Amino acid sequence: MAGFDKYFLMKAQDAADYATGKLKFFEAGADLETKEIGDGNLNYIFRVVDRKSGKSVVIKQAGSTARISEDFVLSLDRNRIENDILKLEGELAPGFVPKVYAYDPIMNCCAMEDLSDHLIMRGALLQRKKYPLFADHISTFMANTLLLTCDAVMDHKKKKALVGSFINPDLCEITEDLVYTEPFNDLKKRNDLFAPNKDFFEKELYGDDALRLEAAKLKFDFFQNAQCLIHGDLHTGSVFVRPDSTKVIDPEFAYYGPAGYDVGNVLANLVFAWINADTTIAEPAAQADYTSWLEETIAQSLDLFKQKWRALWDKAVTEPTAKYPGFAEWYFDGILRDTAGVTGLELCRRTVGLAKVKDIAGIENPAQRTRAERVAISLAKRCIFERDLIRSGEDYLRLLAWAAAKHPRAK
Ligand code: SR1
Ligand code: MG
DSSP: OOOOSSOOOOOHHHHHHIIIIISOOSOTTOOEEEEEOOOSSSOEEEEEEETTTOOEEEEEEOOSBOSSOTTOBOOTTHHHHHHHHHHHHHHHSTTSSOOEEEEETTTTEEEEOOOTTSEEHHHHHHTTOOOTTHHHHHHHHHIIIIITTSTTTSOHHHHHHHHHHTOOHHHHHHHIIIIIIGGGTOTTSOOOOOGGGHHHHIIIIITOHHHHHHHHHHHHHHHHOOOEEEOSOOSGGGEEEETTEEEEOOOTTOEEEOHHHHHHHHHHHHHHHHHHHHHHOOSHHHHHHHHHHHHHHHHHHHHHHHHHHHHHHHHHOOOGGGGSTTHHHHHHHHHHHHHHHHHHHHHHHHHHSSSOOHHHHTOOSHHHHHHHHHHHHHHHHHHHHTTTTOOSHHHHHHHHHHHHHHSOOOO
């Protein structure tokens, strides 16, 4: 058995040995079964279960390159960032993240609560499951984690220290490239355009200078706006759900950035589920039923976030100048503007970029996929261009209905 005193990339048996020998998580004689269950783009995730007692643990280990492509060489320090932010989020938004049991800076792994009684939300939405508490849960998570880490609330020196400890250059660079740059110019030739939509993307994305300019402005917000501690990758693949529980995972992209980045990611990824349902559910009553539930969830995720943010602001703000009349409205308006812009960017990058989503790329019928991608891009562009005006759940639903009607479903 390895001593785990020098970093190496573990295989399933190593993870079992690690859980017993190093973590002392299991009794000697435990009957362990270990599987590598990671389906994300970056890391290796092992689930170790004792068949006798049912006790289990998840071990997440960072490798030095991304799983999706060796093009991405990444600091192993992202595992420390993930451990630290999960602990902090657990304090700020109790119950909405997995418990972390241990962090190991040598093996660059952390051990955490096994959430196998939950499902990854993206897959669950594609199975047309409903989560009536999700909007309430995610809006609480976002209001608490985003507002309580910003300058309006925190002691400014402590906030600056947090900014320092969450400097995350490699992971930020991925976002800067994949979200803000490549969808609009394919600078690194990593985009993968669905052939029937090639001309459409070339005209609507690469050929639209006004759009590229807006994406550039938003990119500088991401570079420069150390507003609050964001999750940094809050899509439906980073959320585990059960009807009564929501757990946000995978915060390794965390850094001090614009709050709207998280909110926009949530909205865009719910929109992807909506576009999939609207495009592929054949039976009209089932389609209407599921898309209506998603519409409610999209609108409530934003509108409840707005209400909770405002209520928490009144209770938690400590910075005296942030209490001046009108300041809260000005500050929050900026977050809503960023939210709309990021919703649009996320819709673009997950449609044409390297890291796609199953909701769209998994649509097998070519005519349906063509339509779904066009709906996403048409909506995205309005979100980006009209970000100064889009402020409510209803605004998003109106634009979504417009984009869907612009590209009718194939008969
Ligand atoms: C190279 S990583 C590609 C994407 O996967 C992660 O989940 C992030 O969304 C990133 O942009
Ligand atoms: Mg992830």
